[in-house]
Amino acid sequence: MEPQTQAKKSNVVLILDYGSQYTHLITRRIRSLSIFSLTINGTSSLDTIKELDPRVIILSGGPHSVHAEGAPCFPPGFIEYVESRGIHVLGICYGLQLIVQKLGGVVKIGEKHEYGRMEIEVGKNVIGGLFGNTEIGDKQVVWMSHGDEAVKLPEGFEVVARSSQGAVAAIENRERRFYGLQYHPEVTHSTEGMKTLRHFLFDVCGITAGWKMEDVLEEEIKVIKGMVGPEDHVICALSGGVDSTVAAKLVHKAIGDRLHCVFVDNGLLRYKERERVMDLFEKRLHLPVTCVDATEEFLSKLKGVTEPEMKRKIIGKEFINIFDLFAHDVEKKVGKKPTYLVQGTLYPDVIESCPPPGSGRTHSHTIKSHHNVGGLPKDMKLKLIEPLKLLFKDEVRELGKILDISEDFLKRHPFPGPGLAVRIPGDVTAGNSLDILRQVDEIFIQSIRDAKIYDEIWQAFAVFLPVKTVGVQGDQRTHSHAVALRAVTSQDGMTADWYYFDFKFLDDVSRKICNSVRGVNRVLLDITSKPPSTIEWE
Numbered sequence: 001m002e003p004q005t006q007a008k009k010s011n012v013v014l015i016l017d018y019g020s021q022y023t024h025l026i027t028r029r030i031r032s033l034s035i036f037s038l039t040i041n042g043t044s045s046l047d048t049i050k051e052l053d054p055r056v057i058i059l060s061g062g063p064h065s066v067h068a069e070g071a072p073c074f075p076p077g078f079i080e081y082v083e084s085r086g087i088h089v090l091g092i093c094y095g096l097q098l099i100v101q102k103l104g105g106v107v108k109i110g111e112k113h114e115y116g117r118m119e120i121e122v123g124k125n126v127i128g129g130l131f132g133n134t135e136i137g138d139k140q141v142v143w144m145s146h147g148d149e150a151v152k153l154p155e156g157f158e159v160v161a162r163s164s165q166g167a168v169a170a171i172e173n174r175e176r177r178f179y180g181l182q183y184h185p186e187v188t189h190s191t192e193g194m195k196t197l198r199h200f201l202f203d204v205c206g207i208t209a210g211w212k213m214e215d216v217l218e219e220e221i222k223v224i225k226g227m228v229g230p231e232d233h234v235i236c237a238l239s240g241g242v243d244s245t246v247a248a249k250l251v252h253k254a255i256g257d258r259l260h261c262v263f264v265d266n267g268l269l270r271y272k273e274r275e276r277v278m279d280l281f282e283k284r285l286h287l288p289v290t291c292v293d294a295t296e297e298f299l300s301k302l303k304g305v306t307e308p309e310m311k312r313k314i315i316g317k318e319f320i321n322i323f324d325l326f327a328h329d330v331e332k333k334v335g336k337k338p339t340y341l342v343q344g345t346l347y348p349d350v351i352e353s354c355p356p357p358g359s360g361r362t363h364s365h366t367i368k369s370h371h372n373v374g375g376l377p378k379d380m381k382l383k384l385i386e387p388l389k390l391l392f393k394d395e396v397r398e399l400g401k402i403l404d405i406s407e408d409f410l411k412r413h414p415f416p417g418p419g420l421a422v423r424i425p426g427d428v429t430a431g432n433s434l435d436i437l438r439q440v441d442e443i444f445i446q447s448i449r450d451a452k453i454y455d456e457i458w459q460a461f462a463v464f465l466p467v468k469t470v471g472v473q474g475d476q477r478t479h480s481h482a483v484a485l486r487a488v489t490s491q492d493g494m495t496a497d498w499y500y501f502d503f504k505f506l507d508d509v510s511r512k513i514c515n516s517v518r519g520v521n522r523v524l525l526d527i528t529s530k531p532p533s534t535i536e537w538e
């Protein structure tokens, strides 16, 4: 991963990822302390680590066993490097086991495995140690998830906490600046976890807080100004979603009207979405946007296509065609070919696209081909500007606030590029399915807003089912469509649970839909989590 200037500032906490399901959480917890933290693959080269110039390095947990062949490890020369630079190293779970093994101790399969809630007792409370702060309780409830155990510590290390089963829970070698926690301080179930991390980073490592979104903004603007020449033009595909809007607003601040945004109406948008989005961009966000009506292009190519992946590929390709044409239009207008393309890529996208070896972590990209502007044709020769590449969604929302984007916009649920096409199984152009779905979706979302639960839900939408069932409406037999409602809670869309509506709400919505949308006589609720389902239906 290309280090950005933010990371070059001193006080960087670098996390080496060995595949723990909690690695993101460590990063987020540390950032919540206003400390800049970033994660890279645990087997990255020493040069990559040196380039980032970290003050502290955290080795994450992971599914492997350090004593098994091929277990991932930090690069050769790592120990010498951290010791020569006085860098503090904290190993968490697998990370602790790595430290123990690589410095001459022994890690074996434990007699008893420890999974879940566990009590530990802090034995030694010295100044400069992991627990050397009176605010941290001696008896703690922590979250464990391990089967291996450190049975012999390297020379100079001592045990500073043990589990109620007697296993090693925390170790340190203050002189050499190596520390280890066998449990996960980053999960909320570990009652003193956050206090321990805070104490470790501020008191033990001497880091100073000061990483603020205002600084990120200022720096990104500086970087973009430095990258884009004074005569260069830049294009940005704007979806009306949070990520591309924040990215566009930021780049616009840096280069003004040399930024050319395009919003594509692909005929797969929601009810009045085009009008709403354009109105928002022009009147409230003051962003120069060109709206391209490509309804005909998209829908004609989708006609008769029922296979989900095929639909996605057609849509992805058509987007690219439109962006390509737009770049040519800009060239005609300003007399210069645009050199850069702005994308709203977020940090989880970056981490997920380069998972550590053997982590078993998969990305939904392998399940469906998400539409992505990254697949632009090579001959466009556009270079990328990805100002949000190191941020999580909640941080992007914070940045959006600083950029004067209204909060209700920033809380918008995500909406996928392929739009309603992935919410109509089968041929999207058959009958008036798009029209029916728009009406149902609008009623559902409006009801959610009226019930003031929009912000509790990560994403909500309706699905049109290409199935007709028999109903009775106004004493008449109907043979109409069924629709499904889907609402989920999630952190990042990688996993999700269905949202528990109350029955009264569901009853009202179902009635409203059947009473006002012609062609629908049955409403279903999707009660599957992800996995086993995905959020979208296709």
Ligand SMILES: Nc1ncnc2c1ncn2[C@@H]1O[C@H](COP(=O)(O)OP(=O)(O)OP(=O)(O)O)[C@@H](O)[C@H]1O
Pocket (backbone or CB within 6 Å): 236, 237, 238, 239, 240, 241, 242, 243, 244, 245, 262, 263, 264, 265, 266, 343, 344, 371, 372, 373, 412, 413, 414, 415, 416, 417, 418
């Ligand atoms: N209708 C559209 N017109 C132009 N670009 C689009 C359109 N739909 C999607 N895109 C492009 O595809 C990218 C990926 O879409 P994605 O939905 O992941 O992000 P977003 O729309 O910016 O934010 P959010 O996740 O909040 O919806 C967008 O950032 C944008 O560049």
Ligand SMILES: O=c1[nH]c(=O)c2[nH+]cn([C@@H]3O[C@H](COP(=O)(O)O)[C@@H](O)[C@H]3O)c2[nH]1
Pocket (backbone or CB within 6 Å): 364, 368, 369, 370, 371, 372, 414, 415, 416, 417, 418, 459, 493, 494, 530, 533, 534, 535, 536, 537, 538
């Ligand atoms: O821009 C996008 N282009 C796509 O092709 C795409 N497919 C799914 N999504 C969104 O990603 C999240 C996870 O969706 P799934 O569980 O259906 O994979 C959910 O938020 C989906 O809405 C997409 N976003």
Ligand SMILES: NC(=O)CC[C@H](N)C(=O)O
Pocket (backbone or CB within 6 Å): 020, 060, 061, 062, 063, 064, 065, 066, 092, 093, 094, 095, 145, 146, 147, 148, 149
């Ligand atoms: N959560 C972890 O890091 C586990 C480490 C190692 N795989 C164990 O079972 O002990």
Ligand SMILES: [Mg+2]
Pocket (backbone or CB within 6 Å): 239, 240, 241, 242, 414, 415, 416, 417
């Ligand atoms: Mg979107």
